[in-house]
Amino acid sequence: MAALAAVALARLSVAFLLLAAQVAYKYGMVHVISEVGGPKGKDYCILYNPQWAHLPHDLGKASLLQLRNWTASMLCSPADLPAHGFINQIPMVARGNCTFYEKVRLAQGSGARGLLVVSKEKLVPPGGNKTQYDEIGIPVALLSYKDMLDIFRRFGRAVRVALYAPNEPVMDYNMVVIFIMAVGTVAIGGHWAGSRDVKKRYMKHKRDDGLEKQEDEVVDVTPVMTCVFVVMCCSMLVLLYYFYDHLVYVVIGIFCLASATGLYSCLAPFVRRLPFCKCRVPNNSLPYFHKRPQARMLLLVLFCMAVSMVWGIFRNEDQWAWILQDALGIAFCLYTLKTIRLPTFKACTLLLLVLFLYDIFFVFITPFLTKSGNSIMVEVATGPSDSATHEKLPMVLKVPRLNSSPLALCDRPFSLLGFGDILVPGLLVAYCHRFDIQVQSSRVYFVACTIAYGIGLLVTFMALALMQRGQPALLYLVPCTLVTSFAVALWRRELGAFWTGTGFSKDLPQPPWALALADSPQPPKDSDVPLSPSPQPTGEEPAKSSPPAAEQPPEPATSEETGATVPSQEPRSPAGSAPEPTGQDLAQPGPEAQPGALA
CATH class of the missing domain: 3.50.30.30 (Glucose Oxidase; domain 1)
Structure with missing residues (x-):
């Protein structure tokens, strides 16, 4: 035992001397x-x-x-x-x-x-x-x-x-640019994702345009998907650390494809509002073109691919390529926030806490495990100094330093913020906005979580300025957003519904087009009944019996020759008869689900 203690003491002494001799x-x-x-x-x-x-x-x-x-x-x-x-x-x-x-x-x-x-x-x-x-x-x-x-x-x-050797400024002005881009992306992406998700609940039909139909697809994150995603992130980060020069081109290729898709998704709603190029592709039997997409949408696809290819070719032009990379990166983040959905606050908490630990481990713990003593996360994000390709990973927002300093010339000419530091809290912001709309809370969850994200980002910048080393942004962003969302739900006494997502099963507010339809002075000629059933007093029989099925108004036919579908209206139920529930009729619950209607 004495020998082991002496060996341990000698090792501690050597470690102390090495630290002192740095x-x-x-x-x-x-x-x-x-x-x-x-x-x-x-x-x-x-x-x-x-x-x-x-x-x-x-x-x-x-x-x-x-x-x-x-x-x-x-x-x-x-x-x-x-x-x-x-x-x-x-x-x-x-x-x-x-x-x-x-x-x-x-x-x-x-x-x-x-x-x-x-x-x-x-x-x-x-x-x-x-x-x-x-x-x-x-x-x-x-x-x-x-x-x-x-x-x-x-x-x-x-x-x-x-x-x-000029003095380093405490904070570079490019941090302001990164702050505006990050908070703006989270706010716009969260608002867009929440509004679009609720809007789909009122849709009674699907458009027949292939590209438009793809936009309606949303992926709900499950606990199993969270675990698989974290394992994939860890594996990819370690592989990049050891085989950076071989895998960096794979990541660049993936970014080009994903950013082009994201740019298309962001620009498509604006292009559809243009009054020209509405003509469609002629009838054909090609795999995709048989859907007969509009010519303007095809031109948009070519434009997005061209922008992505221009960045791929000139990605190392430090004078201006960073602007294109940031634009493509923001489009990719908006597309991801719109497509990936966390169904409950429980799922949000699981994902954010796991990635919180992941970020801390790869920034603060890995320097003690690597031979060089460098953080795996920082080494991969900034590019290894001994890389033969001198390529940089594009999965970051980057802005050049705006002051004259040695760091701008030597070590870090750009300030970086990873996409994960935008997407992970952004998914929680999107969930908060969807919950706001469902419970009609005047966007209090959405606004509070967005402000908390901005505060967490400011704390990250302060830690970066004080420590002068790369920081795991999720270390500050996750507590700020999670604690704020939890506190708002607790204050409003909606923590149970917010945790399980049960607020989404409540009656949805009527959209403007539904209210306009309900207020129409001319009801359909084939039916004398009102548009929606009204609750009857307890014990009272309905005023009218259900008419035969043959007398119900027929559904409009779908036009296949124009390449688009005509919205079909479901047959209205007469008063006193409950409509048959369907999987898509979430916005129109039956009378038994409405408050105040007792059997």
């Missing part, structure tokens, strides 16, 4: 201009250790010195020094063969005012120990080999450089 590093900039005139100066990213020497925060206070290209040497011995040294120069040397301390000590002894170490590999902090830090008084920084080639290609060999 190198404090920062990102900075090297400003490059040509000595003979030419193009405007440009900033390049550098990684430096402030424990060697601090860099000024303002470019105007930084010394503009001559850059000496000494990359043919690694500067590991006095023999590698030039004959006249590096007087008032910043030498640029190759990385390798010796420590950073040996390189910078030789450079400082020969009169250098700084040192740039060019690295063909991943940039690492130039570390040392306290004694070495006290001895060295010039800054030392790492520059990538790619940036070195760009410097000499753009400015030639005679250049001057200045090393500086």
Whole structure:
């Protein structure tokens, strides 16, 4: 036991020393201009250790010195020094063969005012120990080999450089853009999904247009589907972490198809309102075209596919491709919120809590399980630094940083928000809106949950600014939305109905077109009875008996030659006779289901 305790104590001591020896590093900039005139100066990213020497925060206070290209040497011995040294120069040397301390000590002894170490590999902090830090008084920084080639290609060999490190702002303005896009998508998607779901309950027919019929399909999420979905997410994330360069193109292809579908779904309602191109495809026997879709809908399909293909081709154009990616991403999120439906608050709670744990595990726990010590979620979302393809996953909203900072130039030029941080709370917002409509609560659940989402997103941004590292947004969004929805249901004393979704079985409010039909002054000629049965007093016989089936008005026929169907009206029941229940007649319950009608 004593031996085991000693081994455990030794391991703890080593871990403590490793944590204490971690190198404090920062990102900075090297400003490059040509000595003979030419193009405007440009900033390049550098990684430096402030424990060697601090860099000024303002470019105007930084010394503009001559850059000496000494990359043919690694500067590991006095023999590698030039004959006249590096007087008032910043030498640029190759990385390798010796420590950073040996390189910078030789450079400082020969009169250098700084040192740039060019690295063909991943940039690492130039570390040392306290004694070495006290001895060295010039800054030392790492520059990538790619940036070195760009410097000499753009400015030639005679250049001057200045090393500086501007302060990082607490919050970038691009967060405002991401906030508006995320909250707007959740609000619009939740409102659209709820209104559309209730509207379908009044529909008595289905349109015969293939694309339009597809829009009416909704998938209800079950607990089994939730478990399968989470397992698939975990598996895909791990596979992307280990086989990123192979699977990233699969994800890009899936995004192109899904975003084109989402864009079509969002634009189709507006295109159908256009007064032109209403003609249909001629009669044919093709698999899809036999439905005879309208020409304008086919043009919309081609347009959506073209937009998706343009993004796929120019996806790495950082100047403008992010705008197209965000537009396609928002369309995809709206389409998903409209198609996927959580039937109960119980299902919402299960899904959000499971993904809450999933997000925390892959952001905060996985750094202790990986060899590199990096979070699997952050590594996959931002793209591995050692990726050969340099591709980025498109399943995020991205906005470039709007301020001049080293992070915008070096580590994270874009601020990101994953689609899951929009879709998962958005499904709860959609459920709240549907429940609002069913119980006629003046959208109180919908508004409260949307505001809670916005507050949770603000808390996420604050945590990101304070910790300066990637955050699991669901860690803040899930408690805000779930607790708020629960509190509103408890306050309104509707927690039971809200939890089980039983509010959806109540009588639905009459839509405007149904009220207009009921108020029509001219009833059908074939029937003298009112449009809806009225409750009879208890113990009183109906005024009229049910007429024979032959005297009931016939149903209108469906027109197959125009490619569209004519809405069919169900036969009206005379007063006192209960209509036969059907699976689609949810908006017209029988007399026994109406309040106040007693048998």
